[in-house]
Amino acid sequence: MKIMKKQDNNSRHILTLNIPCSAEYLSFIRKISESVCSDLKMKSRDVEDIKVSITEVCSNSVKYSRGMQELRIDFSQKKGRLLIYVKEQCKSVDMPEESVKCDSAGLGIYIIKKIMDDVKYELDTDYGTSVYMAKKIR
C-alpha cells in the first residue's frame, strides 16, 4: 500500500492511494477519503456522500474482478470540485452483467449517480475499469 501526496503549483493533485483490491481495506479507504474531504473543509453530508461513492466503486472491483492486485485512487481539486479517479490495476475478468445474480445489483451505481455531481465509467476488459467522479466543494 502506497500513499503519495504531491504539492504541485496549481494545488490540483491532492493524494494518490495505491491499495490492495481487498474488502478488508474498504474501511481504510473511507478514512482516507474523509481526511481528504476534511482538509478541503467540505460539508459533512458531502463527506459522507463521497465515502459512500468511493466504497461502492471499490466494492464493485472487489466483487466482480478476479486476480486484481491493486486499486489506484487519485484525489485532485479543480475549479471548486473534488475529482476522484479510481482505476483497477489489472485485467477485469467478470463483466458487470454478472452482477444481476446479486440482490444489490445495480444499486451501487444508482446510488453514486444520485449523490455525486458527475460520474463517468470506462470499461476496459484488458486493463480494468476506471471511474471518474466529481463533487462540488461548498
Next chain:
Amino acid sequence: MDIKINSKQVKDKTHVIEVNGEIDVYTSPKVKEAINALIEEGSYFLAVNLEGVRYIDSTGLGVLIGALKKVREHDGNITLVCTNPQIKKIFNITGLVKIFSISKTEEEALKNM
C-alpha cells in the same frame, strides 16, 4: 473494522437484531449469516436495529432485500430501526423506504411488523 450482531427473541417467530459497526462487502456476510440463521430457525418477523450502524453500502442493502424476500415466502416481514440521517438517505434515494418500514424505536418497529 468489526461488526457486532446481537439478537433477542421477543415473541414467537419474532426477533430483534441489533447491528453495530459498518456494513460493507467485508462485513455483510456476517450480517447475512446471522439473519439467515434466524430465518432458518423459523423466525420470520425481524426488526433490524441499525442505530449502531455508522455506514451501509449497497451490499448491506442487498442483504436486507434478500432476507426480506425469504421471510415474505413465509408471510413474514422485516422492519428497521434507524434515525441516522445518512443511513436514511441511502434508503430514500434507492426507494427502499417504500419496501421497508423504518421506525425510530424497536417498539415502533415491532408494532409496524
